[in-house]
Amino acid sequence: MILVLRNNDINLQKDYQKIVKQSTPRPTIFKNCILAFITGGLICDVGQFFLNYFKSLGIDPIQAGTPTSIVMVFIGAFLTGIGVYDLIGKYAGAGSIVPITGFANSIVAPAMEFKREGYVFGVGARMFTIAGPVIVYGVTSSIIIGLIYYLLRL
Amino acid sequence: MAKRIGKQTVKLQNPPSILSYASIVGPKEGQGPLGEYFDQVLEDDMFGEKSWEKAECKMLQETIKLSMKKANLTADDINYVLAGDLLNQIISASFMAREIQIPYIGLYGACSTMSESLSLAAMLIDGGFADYVIAATSSHFSSAERQYRFPLELGTQRPLTSTWTVTGAGATVLGTTSKGNGPYITYVTTGKVVDLGIKDQFNMGAAMAPAAADTIKTHFDDTGFKPEDYDLIISGDLGIIGIDLTQQLLGQMKLDINNIFTDCGLKIFDTEKQDTHAGASGCGCSAAVLNGYLIKEIINGKYNRILFMSTGALLSPISTLQGESIPGIAHAVTIQRTLD
Numbered sequence: 001m002i003l004v005l006r007n008n009d010i011n012l013q014k015d016y017q018k019i020v021k022q023s024t025p026r027p028t029i030f031k032n033c034i035l036a037f038i039t040g041g042l043i044c045d046v047g048q049f050f051l052n053y054f055k056s057l058g059i060d061p062i063q064a065g066t067p068t069s070i071v072m073v074f075i076g077a078f079l080t081g082i083g084v085y086d087l088i089g090k091y092a093g094a095g096s097i098v099p100i101t102g103f104a105n106s107i108v109a110p111a112m113e114f115k116r117e118g119y120v121f122g123v124g125a126r127m128f129t130i131a132g133p134v135i136v137y138g139v140t141s142s143i144i145i146g147l148i149y150y151l152l153r154l
Numbered sequence: 155m156a157k158r159i160g161k162q163t164v165k166l167q168n169p170p171s172i173l174s175y176a177s178i179v180g181p182k183e184g185q186g187p188l189g190e191y192f193d194q195v196l197e198d199d200m201f202g203e204k205s206w207e208k209a210e211c212k213m214l215q216e217t218i219k220l221s222m223k224k225a226n227l228t229a230d231d232i233n234y235v236l237a238g239d240l241l242n243q244i245i246s247a248s249f250m251a252r253e254i255q256i257p258y259i260g261l262y263g264a265c266s267t268m269s270e271s272l273s274l275a276a277m278l279i280d281g282g283f284a285d286y287v288i289a290a291t292s293s294h295f296s297s298a299e300r301q302y303r304f305p306l307e308l309g310t311q312r313p314l315t316s317t318w319t320v321t322g323a324g325a326t327v328l329g330t331t332s333k334g335n336g337p338y339i340t341y342v343t344t345g346k347v348v349d350l351g352i353k354d355q356f357n358m359g360a361a362m363a364p365a366a367a368d369t370i371k372t373h374f375d376d377t378g379f380k381p382e383d384y385d386l387i388i389s390g391d392l393g394i395i396g397i398d399l400t401q402q403l404l405g406q407m408k409l410d411i412n413n414i415f416t417d418c419g420l421k422i423f424d425t426e427k428q429d430t431h432a433g434a435s436g437c438g439c440s441a442a443v444l445n446g447y448l449i450k451e452i453i454n455g456k457y458n459r460i461l462f463m464s465t466g467a468l469l470s471p472i473s474t475l476q477g478e479s480i481p482g483i484a485h486a487v488t489i490q491r492t493l494d
Contacts, residue, residue, distance in 0.1 A: 005348050005350070005364050005367065005368045005403070007347075007348060007349050007350070012350065013350050013351040016350040016351070016352075016364065016403075017350070017351060017352070019399065019402055020352065020357070020360045020395075020399060023360075023395055023398050023399055023402070024314075024315055024357065024360070024395060025314045025315065025395075027313065027314060028314075032311070080307050080309075083307060085307065085309045086306065086307050086308060086309045086310075087309075088309060089308070089309015089310055089311065090309070090310075090311060090312075092309070093311045096309050097309065097310075102309065105307070105308060105309050106308060108307070109304075109305040109306070109307035109308040109309075110305045110308075112305070112307055113300055113305035113306060113307070114305075116204065116205045130304070130305075130308065
């Protein structure tokens with residue numbers, strides 16, 4: 001039985017956090033996974049469609065990836081601009097974050113949001129608030145993997 | 155110290171009367187169950203302004219002007235305006251005061267600002283320092299979202315424990331006892347900061363529940379009231395999870411208020427239909443519910459005496475990133491239709 005709620009009472013904190021855990025609804029992980037799988041797959045289908053199209057134009061299969069990325073980034077940015085991508089994201093979760101369209105979304109969304117603070121300290125400075133960490137650690141890990149690969153090949 | 159009773163409570167000797175009240179809310183709030191109670195429902199949450207911050211400020215300004223108009227008072231009659239909001243450096247409130255030109259005291263109590271401002275306003279009047287005081291606050295979904303969380307257009311999923319920040323503003327005009335016919339503010343219990351180590355900023359109900367429980371328990375201990383003395387105990391924005399946790403904590407302290415206890419955050423939205431997950435939050439939540447719904451229903455006789463308790467999570471985006479837990483606070487105000 002609790003008599004006083006004291007901030008520095010470690011046992012009380014532990015008990016309370018246990019109650020919180022019991023009383024908090026669990027995220028619907030299974031449903032989220034299925035939705036993410038389906039929408040993520042559909043986005044990849046669209047990408048594959050463009051890849052096949054560019055290949056059919058006679059572009060080298062390896063180089064056809066570049067125009068495909070460009071088209072997919074455009075679609076992601078466009079859907080963000082007209083306010084649709086966040087609605088997709090609400091249901092798709094990781095399914096719309098992981099593909100390259102999600103990367104476009106993560107840059108366009110803050111760019112739109114911070115336009116009112118000006119083009120330099122608003123858009124310019126805040127555009128990469130979400131994508132920035134992805135780029136930093138993406139580049140860092142690719143350097144480390146590259147080094148490991150190089151050393152193993154010696 | 156005749157006005158102080160118990161540890162944290164003030165019994166107002168000359169209970170200030172609520173002279174008028176006003177509320178303006180956004181479109182989503184207007185579609186909610188309390189839609190018809192609000193004075194004005196915005197069609198567009200930009201309110202004709204260029205940014206959400208400006209829209210929030212205008213909403214607060216217009217609400218205060220409306221409340222003065224309803225009380226047949228002008229800015230010259232009002233001695234103080236006490237206001238605050240959620241934005242950094244409380245810009246909505248301060249920029250409002252730049253326009254309104256009433257002596258201004260800016261407050262920050264996060265989402266507890268409505269009962270904080272109401273408490274102080276009541277004490278200023280009871281103390282004889284003012285005849286007319288306005289207590290007001292506002293919040294805006296979009297301005298809060300960009301400050302505390304993510305850009306609006308980012309495709310993220312909101313956790314089930316999260317709450318939806320209300321776009322809305324509320325203002326109450328208080329005057330000395332003789333100036334009005336009630337409802338009256340009779341008791342004020344100022345809360346302590348309680349923090350039981352919750353760090354999840356998407357579960358603010360859990361962070362604030364201990365403070366809410368502490369303030370309710372202290373209020374009953376200080377005043378000697380029993381739960382039967384109240385028709386309604388209403389918290390600001392605890393949400394479904396916070397309400398449940400507060401009841402569990404109070405249960406452990408042997409205080410049962412379950413059948414008269416609810417939350418403004420559960421009143422303003424239909425959590426299922428409007429997809430707000432655990433409920434509503436923000437300064438504007440308790441402000442709009444008090445000044446739209448509660449005072450009206452007290453005057454209509456649905457409630458005789460209520461305990462209005464806005465709850466606040468005193469976090470900042472920086473404290474969250476630095477791994478700090480979330481301090482909670484709750485201030486309670488007793489509002490009653492008649493003086494016994």
